Amino acid sequence: MIQLYYSPGTACLAPHFLLEELGLAYELILVDTAKQQHQEAAYLQLNPKGKIPFMIDGDLHLSESAAICLYLIEKYTDTQQATHFNPAPGTAERAQLYQWMLYLSNTLQAELLSYFYPERLSEDAAGAAQVKAHAEQRVASMLSYIDTQLSKTAGNYLLGHELSCADLFLFMLCRWTRGMTKPAREYPHLKPYLQSMFERRSIQDSLAQEGISAPYY
Template structure:
């Protein structure tokens, strides 16, 4: 049975979506960030970086949210959460999962933790303000991509969609939140009806009222 070490609304949310979408047995193991449990000796033995999430599958211990999502999709190929090998859709899948994890998520980390990149509060505030502008531009790119699509890859839901929903949740307090975009907003409201999204948001304590 898969074991997912998680914290609500953290980077573990995307793999949590994927596990629920697969409709297979899995165990959730809470790592309390408020108590710095991710820095405990027991957790560091699993994940030396002290980051959440971590997936355990037998002898395999895997970190990095996007890597976990891809692993789960590839090992449960019947779910069609990742396109088949050698298809053009698979190439696009990797384009978007890397964009979401390496670009959008990375920019969001700088937005949320600007104090790690400067020496004083004034600089931190300036970084956060600039980051919001940069991320809003990225959301515009995604909005345009979704103009004539149900999902990011077309008409088939994939890991990319669950990952994007997680990042959209993180961005919901922006001056122009993801829901304010025409196509991205419509897409997110559709995603909010997905059984895995509904189930996981209930478990993690996130209200979907704004998405109705």
């Protein structure tokens, strides 16, 4: 059985959503980051990076939220049936999926980490405050870009008419903006998109399992 090591509300959410969406059997294992359990020897022996999430599937040990999502769709969906979760390699849909997953993980998520952990980029409180403010401005421009792209899609999702793991990843990151001056839910196209995503059983069940309460996004 798949094991997903998680800390509530962190980057574990996207693979957690996906496990639910695919209907896979899995075990959630809590790693209490508030108690620094991710830095304890037992966890570091499994995952030397000391990060969340971490997944075990048989002999495979895998970290990085986006990598876990891509692995799950490749292993547990059938490309021969052209499932919307796993577009066939070499297709335009597959290229778009890669583009969105890389943009979300390498650009938006990275900037959100600067927003939440500005002290990592500055030696004093005043500098950290400036890093945080500038990160929020850059996140706003990224959300505006995503909002515009949603207005241009043929359907209700990033890839058009069908849900993909990129949508689950985006919902996770948009949730992280809920405390910002202009959170994702206040953009005209992101607002109905996030409400529609939140209504999915996979997302509601995952949030409940992790003990996450409102505001959800």
